[in-house]
Amino acid sequence: MNLSGWGAIRLVANREITTRLQSKAFRISTAVMILLLIALTVVIKLIGSNGSDATVGYTAPNAALAAPLQVSAKALGQNVNTRQVTEAQAQQAVRDGSLDAVLVGDGTHVQVVVKKDLDSDLRNALTVLANRLALDQQIATLGGNPAQVNAAVASAHVEVQPLEQPKQYNSQQLVLGIIAGVLIYLSLMINGQSVAQGVVEEKTSRVVELLLATIRPWQLMAGKVLGIGAVGLLQILAIAIVGVIAALTTGVLTISVSAAAGTVIWLIVWYLAGFLMYSIVFAGLGALVSRQEDVGGAVTPALMFVIAGYVVGVSVLPSNPGSGLVEILSIIPVFAPTLMPMRLAMGGVPVWEAIVSLGLVIALIPVLIWLTGRIYRNAVLRTGAKVKLREALSAS
């Protein structure tokens, strides 16, 4: 009849794990997330193989403009398909949307027919085309050879001598970073909240009184956090590995396997650190209330930091991966769990930043354990009205 401290924690964690693995909601949500990720890679694959942004038709006199249009569109980062149509077909094709625009006229200047208005990217490409056409015509009038001039123009370029080698952000890594961010965010939201809900469930059903007669409050809290954390880890691991494998096999992801594995490992390290940090806080905040309906309100203050980090990450990083603001925020412990994994997946994070931000989170965890252990001990048996944070901290 002996139960060590670890034995007690293991028992509690075990119960959390079996309860959650048996729960339908958990199995379904995991399956849905995995399916969504696979669906996403398939969709990306389909879009990527098509790869044209606009289709432009041209009538016979404009045939010479088709190739230069594609070139100038390419220079602007656009894929334009072209196809020859007769005058008669042109209007109909534009009307039914199978063509975005049709080049008409005699080919001496750029003239297009569109349904309503011209897409701005396509307008830019056509403007470049018009400029070039005008230039060619002027060169020809002046007696020059437009082809020669074009070749000379094409070979002229700026010679850049960078003092520092800038980080090139690969678009795949950007997507990977965003997916890492979404996964961490969802995991923290779902699993962190279920820690708070679990605490309140024990409080509402009063079973906590029976439990605390046999084990210490911190053992109960630690067991709960570790149990739910382990299940969450299993979930995120399954999603991440299935996602990476799906992306590599469909060819959507062309980065090396080792880089992909690195992303998954960082994701897991940050999930663990972030989950530990936040779930401990959630457990303490959950202990303050007695009804499931109040859990949301109690954990909101902590949740705001998770959401803020995530929102900043997904809104700033795609357009500006090297953002100084994100760089600073990602080192601050409360934002690090959501921002750092995104940056790490995108690459180009100095080693010292990765170490400092992880170190700060790990250093903060014991402080939080001490603080919320105190709140938990004082508040978990007090049912009824919400316990004030100050009271929970000050009571012996």
Next chain:
Amino acid sequence: MSDRRLEIEGLSKRYGETVALREMTFDVRAGELFGFVGSNGAGKTTTMRIVLGVLSADAGTVRWDGEPVTLETRRLIGYMPEERGLYPKMKVGEQLTYLAQLHGMGAAAARRATEEWTERLGVAPRRDDEVQKLSLGNQQRVQLAAALVHDPRILVLDEPFSGLDPVAVDVMSEVLREKASHGVPVVFSSHQLDLVQRLCDRVGIVRSGHMEACGTVDELRTGGADRLVVDAPQAPSGWTESVPGVKLLGRHGTRTELELLDGTDDQAVLKAALATGPVHEFARRRPSLTELFRSVVTEGARR
């Protein structure tokens, strides 16, 4: 000293200005059923929570077998909290096994004990059901099983009889007696005083966080003033007024109930009664626990 006695000594507890317990002292001997009675808010639950270590006392100690109670000793206690508590969404069997393990039992022994107690308490067919799907009465039985499943050496039960049907009350009483006969000190609180009187070896009456009276039911009953019941059909109302040292408690039909003050001769009362006509009944009556309880509580309120 190895008498496996549960001793509660000088427990005090305040919540801010409110005094919950003041110098609460009593003991429960091994093999004894101890009834803990008192009005709502008298401090019964607080005392039990302190014994279980769920609350901490401001002063005082709880000892078992001569040693202060530690977390290890507390695992030997079977506890039934006043606010019933089980995981609503956990299956009965898994829940009991889990609780037995938390009390330090091995997994196999915990499963065996779960089977044994669910059968004994008549909830074996519900072992694979979630607790929330059980009727309130069956939930109570599971709650009792939770207190017994780890083969406790001490039993502390807060209102174990509330909400039970008569059959369940009998099962519960039998189990408690059996546990006591194995040398387990059993303390339980209850508002069903007739039950306490019938079941308990000793009773403690609490008022305002203090033990006001403690002893066997007989001791407590003889401690109070003597009462007489006189059935004299022809006696006029107010016939006792002429008898010295007598207090009229009430008259129900032809029966008059009296309290004898110290040193009053009951034969003088009989003579006075016979003077009014025939006397069909003349009996000394000892107060029931309910009456004792009332007098302790109201006495205190008057003070």
